[in-house]
Amino acid sequence: MLVNKWFNSWFCFQRFNPSLIKIAISVAFLTQSLEVNSQDLIELSLEELANIQITSVSKRRESINDAAASIFVITNNDIQRSGVSSLPEALRLAPNLQVAQDSARNYAITARGFNSVFNNKLLVLIDGRTVYSPLFSGVFWDAQDVVLEDIDRIEVISGAGATLWGANAVNGVINIITKTASQTQGGLVSLSGSGEESYLSIRYGGALDNGGNFRVYGKHADRNDNTNPATRRSLDDGFNRDKAGFRSDWVNENKKLTLQGDFYDGYLSQSNTNDIQISGANLLARMNTTLSNGSNLSLQGYLDYTYRKQPATFKENLTTADIEVKHDWKLSDKHNFTWGGGYRAGFDRLENDGVAFMPASKNLNWGNVFAQDEIMLTEKLRMILGMKLEHNNYTGLEYLPNARLAWKFADNQLLWTSASRSVHAPSRIDKDFIAPGFISLVGGPHFGTEKAYTYEVGYRATPTNKTSISVTGFYTEYDELRTLDLDLSALELEFKNKASARSHGLEMWGAWQVIDDLKLSGGLVVQDVRLNTSQTDILQDTGFGINDASSHSLLRISYDISPNHLLDATARYMGKLRKLDVPAYTALDIRYGWKINKDLEFSIVGQNLLDSKHIEYADPVRTSAASPEYDRRLFAKVQWYFR
Structure with a gap:
């Protein structure tokens, strides 16, 4: 705790210590004649970015320039x-x-609508491992962390990805892919923070005697509580989290093997009770x-x-075991066939406190088989046909x-x-x-799957070696969406499938290498999401329904500025969230x-x-007056690479 207090005070730029500037300048004069580290990430040209290899669209390596999907790649250099x-x-x-x-x-976080902290229409993976909770089919973002310097790329698909990735990839897929161990040789110490938050990452990579490579890392992150703008009191929403892990890779002529693992521990502040433990x-x-x-x-488990x-609220112990096999087979010059299957078992053990999940303990099972054929109709025209069959505990077999x-x-x-x-x-x-009460909130015994039918048309091009552009138009029909219906006769609020929705919009982004030292990039999304629901549904009235900006x-x-001095500016516009x-x-x-x-x-x-x-x-359970406000701040970072 003493270290954390010192670390936060060191980065308190509201009262920035001038002596730190003197120290930095002194270090610079002592070392300015040394060359830039050859291991620093080399920024890719736009032409190279247009042919960057991705895996999320077809579950095999392909150039992004050939991908028939609305996909954007965040590179390590971007981060x-x-x-x-x-x-x-x-x-x-x-x-x-x-x-x-x-x-x-x-x-x-969402793509194409239905944004919420409990968003259940976006699939998130870290190095092939799904990180959603079966409690609500969403992501606890407060438990997800990686060493940012170790990220190779983040592939973001907007639109359905269920044929290869399965249920819950309704509106998009976020695939976070870290570097191989051979790409992270040597050491790194990364220290960053402001007066409100601090981060420390330490990583070391080396070679193994049997021809492989490894890396180990540790990371600490903490964030102070926000302040209620109405009362100026703490909102009790800060966190303190530690994480450690490793990765090893072995490569020979015909085989690649990866073994990796992580461990994390932390606490999350909350009001009027003890901290959340994770x-x-x-x-x-x-x-x-x-x-x-x-x-x-490919075989992964x-x-x-x-x-x-x-x-x-609750205490949960969840153990998940997952295995998947995938086979890519070029049957002929005209057929590139991918097929496979997987099985996941989840052992969910809950202790109810305030609210209840009945039964408290439950074994969950998901099984799937999938196949996709890429057919060359002509030299320039391809058709991709795919199907996934997935089975779950609640609704049985689903076809995608x-x-x-x-x-x-x-x-x-x-x-x-x-x-x-x-x-x-x-x-x-x-x-x-x-959730017991005068009017109880209960799960629906007959609640079924929410369905989405998505239609897209897109265009991607690199008109010159200094420009790139991607444009996608989409239309989606949603059926049997979740509602929370009030039954006064039973004094219950029950989850049912009584809503439908229609959404359409346009996504576009591009980049322009103006000169060798200057690059412009950006994007725009405009969308319209319309919900039709039952008269007894209270989700819309409470703000848990459609909470999306019409444009961002x-x-x-x-x-x-020079090889050693870099300047970047990022401007973001977010439209109004009307319901909230x-x-x-x-x-x-x-x-x-x-x-x-x-x-x-x-x-x-x-x-x-x-x-x-x-x-x-x-948050719909708070008033907007109690929502945290984010103000101007300065954030500093020091990165030291060593051998």
Whole structure:
């Protein structure tokens, strides 16, 4: 605790100590003649970015320029130059995501609508491991963390991805992929913070005697509580979290093997009761091998344990075991076939406190098989047909088809269209939940899957070697969406499937390398989501329904003042959240990076520079007056690489 207090005071830029500036300048004069570290990430050109290899669209490596989907890739260079401090903040760099900070530790993140801190229509993976909770089929973002310097890329798909990724990939997929162990050799100490938060990452990588490579890491993160703008009292929403882990990779001519694991522990502040306790651990193994016929076989399995004690609500121990096999087989010059299957078992053990899940303990099972064929109709025209069959405890067998057509009518231009069906399978809160009271809130015994039918058309091009553009139009019909219906005769609020919705919109983003040292990039999303629901549904009246901005946009400017001095600016616009009475806002962040020598870099970030303060999200259980406000602040970071 004493270290944390010292660390926060060191970074308290509201009372920035001038002596620190003197120290930094002194270090610079002593080391300015040294060359820039050759291990620093080399910024890719736009032409190289247009051909970056991705895996999320077809579950095999392909150029993003050939992907028939609305996908944006956040690179490691994007993350480093933006100066973001956490994983959710890094996701703001994807123009096809809507990210809103709800508290010091929690975020509402979505693609194409239905944004909420309990969003259940977005699938999130970290190195192939699904990180959603079966309690509500969403993500506890307060428990997710990685060393930002170790991220290779984040692939963000907006639109359905259920054919390959399964239920809950209704509106999008976020696939966070870290670097291999061979890419993180040597040591790193990264220290960053402001007067409100602090982060410390330590990582070391080396070679193994048997030809492999490894890395180990530890990370500490903490954030002070926000202040209630109405009462000026603490909102008790801060956190303190520690994490450690490892990764090892072995590569030979025909085989790749990965073994990695993580452990975390922390506490989350909350009002009027004890802190929330969180902890967890996971272990993952993955093997990729090339068979004698040239096809590729992949086998992955992982164990994941999470613990969450939320006083006055519940205590959960969840153990998950998952295994998946995938086979990529080029049947002929015209057929590229991918098939596989998987099984996941979840052992959920709850202790009810205040609310109840009945039964408290439950074994959950998901099984699936999938197949997809990429058919070359002509030299420039491809058809992709796929189907996934998935079985779950609550609704049995679900079918998830997908059809795509891609026309690469020029080497640098792709026109594509798609149609797909996806579902959100019930979670435990939909079926097993009970909150007693004068009017009880209960899960619906007959609650079924929410269904979505999505139609897209897109265009992606690199008109020149200095410009790139992607445009996607989409239309989605949602049926049997969740409602919370009031039954006065039984004095109950029950989850049912009585709503439907229609959404349509346009997503576009692009980049322009103006000169060698100056790059502009940005994106815009406009959308309209309309909900039709029952007269007895109270979700809309309480603000838990459609809480999405009709438009949001992003603009980034990256300028290399010199090889050792970098300047970046990021401007974000978010439209009004009408149901939550959150006004539209524009935020501007500016980062200056200084490569002091080949091993040492210092950066400073000014955040939210346009407004003295703004609100991003209002939890429906609070009034907007009690929602945290985010004001201007300075954030500093020091990175030291060593051998």
